[in-house]
Amino acid sequence: MRAGLEPAVTGAVVASVTVFDERSLRRHDGPSEDFIDRLTGATLEGAVRRGKFLWLPLADTDVVGSRGTGVTQSLAGLPHPSVRLPHPSVHLPHPSVHLPHPSAHEAVVLHLGMSGQVLLRDRRTDDALTRIRLELDHPVLGPLRLNFVDQRIFGSMSIDALVPSGDDRAAGLGSDSRLIPAQVAHIARDPLDPAFDDRHFLARLAGKNTTIKRAMLDQTLVSGIGNIYADEALWAARIHYDQPTTTLSRPRAKALLVEVRAVLSRALGEGGTSFDAQYVNVNGASGYFSHSLNAYGRQGAACPRCGRPIVRDQFMNRGAHYCPYCQRVR
DNA sequence: AGCGAGCCCTGCGCGC
DNA sequence: TGCGCGCAGGGCTCGC
Numbered sequence: 455m456r457a458g459l460e461p462a463v464t465g466a467v468v469a470s471v472t473v474f475d476e477r478s479l480r481r482h483d484g485p486s487e488d489f490i491d492r493l494t495g496a497t498l499e500g501a502v503r504r505g506k507f508l509w510l511p512l513a514d515t516d517v518v519g520s521r522g523t524g525v526t527q528s529l530a531g532l533p534h535p536s537v538r539l540p541h542p543s544v545h546l547p548h549p550s551v552h553l554p555h556p557s558a559h560e561a562v563v564l565h566l567g568m569s570g571q572v573l574l575r576d577r578r579t580d581d582a583l584t585r586i587r588l589e590l591d592h593p594v595l596g597p598l599r600l601n602f603v604d605q606r607i608f609g610s611m612s613i614d615a616l617v618p619s620g621d622d623r624a625a626g627l628g629s630d631s632r633l634i635p636a637q638v639a640h641i642a643r644d645p646l647d648p649a650f651d652d653r654h655f656l657a658r659l660a661g662k663n664t665t666i667k668r669a670m671l672d673q674t675l676v677s678g679i680g681n682i683y684a685d686e687a688l689w690a691a692r693i694h695y696d697q698p699t700t701t702l703s704r705p706r707a708k709a710l711l712v713e714v715r716a717v718l719s720r721a722l723g724e725g726g727t728s729f730d731a732q733y734v735n736v737n738g739a740s741g742y743f744s745h746s747l748n749a750y751g752r753q754g755a756a757c758p759r760c761g762r763p764i765v766r767d768q769f770m771n772r773g774a775h776y777c778p779y780c781q782r783v784r
Numbered sequence: 785a786g787c788g789a790g791c792c793c794t795g796c797g798c799g800c
Numbered sequence: 801t802g803c804g805c806g807c808a809g810g811g812c813t814c815g816c
Binding site for chain 2: 477480567568569583604605606607608662663664668770771
């Protein structure tokens, strides 16, 4: 989603905002009028991600001299290979957009929850269950529509202050900025982040008095891993979901981290995991990773490694899928 | 600290 | 065919 949004939102001006359901602003500190007022007319500077949170920094508008100075962001190479934007006929050789100085102090923050989608459309296209809509004017691509769709409304949009992330590394993927939305500051880096610190993670993991899957799903320890990718990485590393972290050896923990990265990389390469039309990219296309699952959702089916049946346990009010033969507590 | 329960929601598939 | 139930990719708060 980040990769798909980046070329469409960078340099775009928010022409109008429509909130169809205020419940999607649960994490916005203020009424919908506030969200609309602050966003309307704003220029989006890019698309940045940490774990499952995405944010679009807003160019400062009330800082004298901040607009139109300095940075030129190249949009050459548009569109992203996996992205088909609504206006493919717009073709400019090596287009570029002059952006304000990247000193944004606010951002639009998005989380998809369980059932959220962000769909890039032309100005005529509606999507069922659209909760919030942004009409964008992009300097190269022209008029666009961003539909935030969410069946269960566990996801959200909000405007949040950008605060220092605490170290001198980029706060997320997609920007060099060290600023992070306040509501995302407690979220750990994800294992694909170049600034992810393996040693720091392994030390914190070893110091926890819990079990491994619970730790993997703890977004303040490591982010970006949900129920599917936890089960898949544990299967690949042959580790039982209820293995105590205190007895998980460092070599096995390191091997698990390797498998987490492999699973996340492959899933991103295949566009994510789609069981239905719920999980789609910005064009509404489904990912293919569901065809690559070895454990998740495969209870009763043969383990691809040993042929014995995969089992599903109730765990943390969710399912834990594993092979009782390959994955044992030890 | 860690953990379980509960909550925020809708829609789908299944069994009866 | 129709209904009720269980289930679903997440994250947060609360009380123990």
